[in-house]
Amino acid sequence: MNSVKTLSLSCRNPNRRRLNRRQRTLVVVALAAAYLLLLLGGGLLLGEEGLSTNLTRRNMPPSLSYPLGTDWLGRDMLARTVQGLSLSFAVGLAAAGTSAFIALVLGLTSALGGKRLDTVITWLVDLFLAVPHLVLIILIAFVFGGGITGVIAGVTFTHWPALTRLLRAEVLQLRSAEFVLVSRRLGRSRWWVATRHLLPHLKPQFLVGLILLFPHAILHEAAVTFLGFGLSPHRPAIGVILSESMHYLSAGSWWLAFFPGLALLTMVRAFDVLGDNLRLLFNPRSAQE
Amino acid sequence: MWLFLAGKFLRLLTLLVAVCVFSFLLLEFSPIDPVRAYVGADMLKVGPEQWAKIAEYWGLDRPLPERFMRWSAAVLRGDLGVSMIFRRPVLEVIGERSLASLALMLTAWTFSGVFGFALGALAGMKQGTWTDRVIKWYCLTLASTPLFWLALLMLLTFAVWLGWFPVGLGVPAGVPAHEVTFADRLRHLLLPALTLSIAGVAGVALHTRQKLVEVLQSDYVLFARARGESGLQLFRRHGWRNIALPVTTLQFASFSELFGGSVLAEQVFSYPGLGQAAVQAGLRGDVPLLLGVVIFSALFVFSGNLAAELLYRLIDPRLRLKSACCKQGGYL
Numbered sequence: 001m002n003s004v005k006t007l008s009l010s011c012r013n014p015n016r017r018r019l020n021r022r023q024r025t026l027v028v029v030a031l032a033a034a035y036l037l038l039l040l041g042g043g044l045l046l047g048e049e050g051l052s053t054n055l056t057r058r059n060m061p062p063s064l065s066y067p068l069g070t071d072w073l074g075r076d077m078l079a080r081t082v083q084g085l086s087l088s089f090a091v092g093l094a095a096a097g098t099s100a101f102i103a104l105v106l107g108l109t110s111a112l113g114g115k116r117l118d119t120v121i122t123w124l125v126d127l128f129l130a131v132p133h134l135v136l137i138i139l140i141a142f143v144f145g146g147g148i149t150g151v152i153a154g155v156t157f158t159h160w161p162a163l164t165r166l167l168r169a170e171v172l173q174l175r176s177a178e179f180v181l182v183s184r185r186l187g188r189s190r191w192w193v194a195t196r197h198l199l200p201h202l203k204p205q206f207l208v209g210l211i212l213l214f215p216h217a218i219l220h221e222a223a224v225t226f227l228g229f230g231l232s233p234h235r236p237a238i239g240v241i242l243s244e245s246m247h248y249l250s251a252g253s254w255w256l257a258f259f260p261g262l263a264l265l266t267m268v269r270a271f272d273v274l275g276d277n278l279r280l281l282f283n284p285r286s287a288q289e
Numbered sequence: 290m291w292l293f294l295a296g297k298f299l300r301l302l303t304l305l306v307a308v309c310v311f312s313f314l315l316l317e318f319s320p321i322d323p324v325r326a327y328v329g330a331d332m333l334k335v336g337p338e339q340w341a342k343i344a345e346y347w348g349l350d351r352p353l354p355e356r357f358m359r360w361s362a363a364v365l366r367g368d369l370g371v372s373m374i375f376r377r378p379v380l381e382v383i384g385e386r387s388l389a390s391l392a393l394m395l396t397a398w399t400f401s402g403v404f405g406f407a408l409g410a411l412a413g414m415k416q417g418t419w420t421d422r423v424i425k426w427y428c429l430t431l432a433s434t435p436l437f438w439l440a441l442l443m444l445l446t447f448a449v450w451l452g453w454f455p456v457g458l459g460v461p462a463g464v465p466a467h468e469v470t471f472a473d474r475l476r477h478l479l480l481p482a483l484t485l486s487i488a489g490v491a492g493v494a495l496h497t498r499q500k501l502v503e504v505l506q507s508d509y510v511l512f513a514r515a516r517g518e519s520g521l522q523l524f525r526r527h528g529w530r531n532i533a534l535p536v537t538t539l540q541f542a543s544f545s546e547l548f549g550g551s552v553l554a555e556q557v558f559s560y561p562g563l564g565q566a567a568v569q570a571g572l573r574g575d576v577p578l579l580l581g582v583v584i585f586s587a588l589f590v591f592s593g594n595l596a597a598e599l600l601y602r603l604i605d606p607r608l609r610l611k612s613a614c615c616k617q618g619g620y621l
Contacts, residue, residue: 133546133549135567135582139315223549227553227568228572239437257441261435272432
């Protein structure tokens with residue numbers, strides 16, 4: 001009896017949900033994009049004014065004029081947070097873009113470049129996955145001499161293995177598809193096949209992979225700056241803000257840590273939701289879910 | 290089975306060699322001057338002759354291959370060099386620190402496994418309901434929460450406001466080492482471990498839920514439902530038997546994230562573990578210690594993956610058969 005009821009319920013629900021999914025996705029995409037644009041634009045608009053020290057308004061809890069409060073030097077936390085997030089955004093963009101590009105090149109060569117090359121690349125992927133992600137980032141950031149370059153290099157050179165694996169598997173599957181085999185028989189070169197047949201098929205995977213790299217890259221960037229790599233007091237990244245706030249926690253300044261972290265969380269979540277929804281849109285099979 | 294183990298051992302060897310060579314080369318080409326890192330703030334007091342002496346003492350004036358051979362020979366003898374920060378052998382530092390870290394990670398690993406499995410199972414059994422939606426939303430949000438922020442919140446709530454736990458460190462401050470009791474250590478361990486567990490729940494729970502949903506869509510569950518089974522009985526007879534293995538495997542394979550998480554948690558709670566040592570080494574240019582931590586963490590991750598694969602082969606006979614007739618392990 002019970003299972004019959006749930007069955008009929010679960011039959012009705014998907015119909016209603018499927019109608020909404022596209023619209024919902026579009027709304028989510030618009031919201032996420034608006035939020036991210038707001039962050040970027042805000043970083044430019046708010047400028048230096050909120051960042052200047054003003055000792056008459058030190059350590060103020062959140063109020064109407066300072067929604068996120070002020071810090072121990074009287075700087076507006078809203079301005080600092082937005083600036084920090086736009087910096088994280090930029091680093092994330094650079095890191096995720098480069099990582100995705102590396103993954104695309106390696107994934108294609110691995111699947112098209114013959115057996116030996118494939119072994120080398122899969123081995124390289126395994127090697128990079130063998131060491132914990134954060135430790136590897138610390139190592140690479142250290143090698144590049146710390147600072148903001150070190151952080152970007154660390155985050156960039158550690159995010160490609162997972163996507164490489166995914167793209168390689170995809171190419172391996174595509175390679176034995178009939179249209180590719182026919183094209184090869186007709187005398188097309190490997191390069192032609194790769195650029196004309198495989199790349200268009202990889203585009204959605206690549207795009208979604210790129211967007212889903214963002215949250216990882218941003219979180220890792222924040223984590224590494226929090227640990228103290230790439231510390232630059234003039235351009236406070238979100239990790240630096242949080243790490244500085246640690247000294248004022250026992251004095252009860254909870255807003256210094258709470259809101260910047262929450263803002264970072266919403267930004268990461270926005271990217272996550274964006275990527276997942278785009279994947280649902282691109283993948284025809286997901287209509288079954 | 291022995292062939293499998295031998296293959297794994299060979300793989301571990303190649304992996305370790307590769308990690309060593311790779312890290313060594315990376316550090317070699319970095320712009321950081323080891324002598325400068327060693328001298329640090331005393332830069333002005335050290336003349337060029339002394340500078341050259343220090344370089345010569347460490348053999349830094351020799352060619353690269355020779356230095357690598359000497360270093361790797363020392364590593365093979367179990368000598369990872371002397372840490373510049375702690376002025377003690379790296380192996381000793383790692384041995385001491387890793388005990389603290391392993392205690393932390395093991396606690397968190399167990400907690401997150403149990404709670405994650407319970408939450409995921411609940412969500413999977415109630416698929417499509419509000420319970421499921423709330424749990425899913427919670428886990429997805431948790432997955433994009435910066436761990437160090439979560440740790441800060443925990444610290445703020447439980448240590449600063451409520452005052453239930455100490456604000457940090459592995460042992461009480463100002464108490465001689467021999468007077469530190471086990472209860473003290475436990476009190477200092479609990480908050481970081483709790484943070485790590487809460488963060489670790491997300492992955493396990495989502496994975497459990499997905500596997501359980503797959504199982505519940507199978508024909509045998511449909512048949513069981515037709516026989517009148519439902520709820521807890523269905524879960525006990527068909528659910529958990531089928532999902533326990535993949536979920537345990539995933540939990541073992543998550544050692545890499547666990548290590549990363551413990552680095553951050555240790556930093557926030559000033560917990561004297563391996564992660565904190567790694568951060569210090571990276572920030573202050575302690576190359577031997579950094580290399581040691583990299584090698585140790587690679588070993589740690591490898592043992593997690595190996596445990597996962599062994600568990601699978603021990604419990605699921607199909608895998609043994611498959612690899613026996615195809616004569617290949619490795620990927621798949």
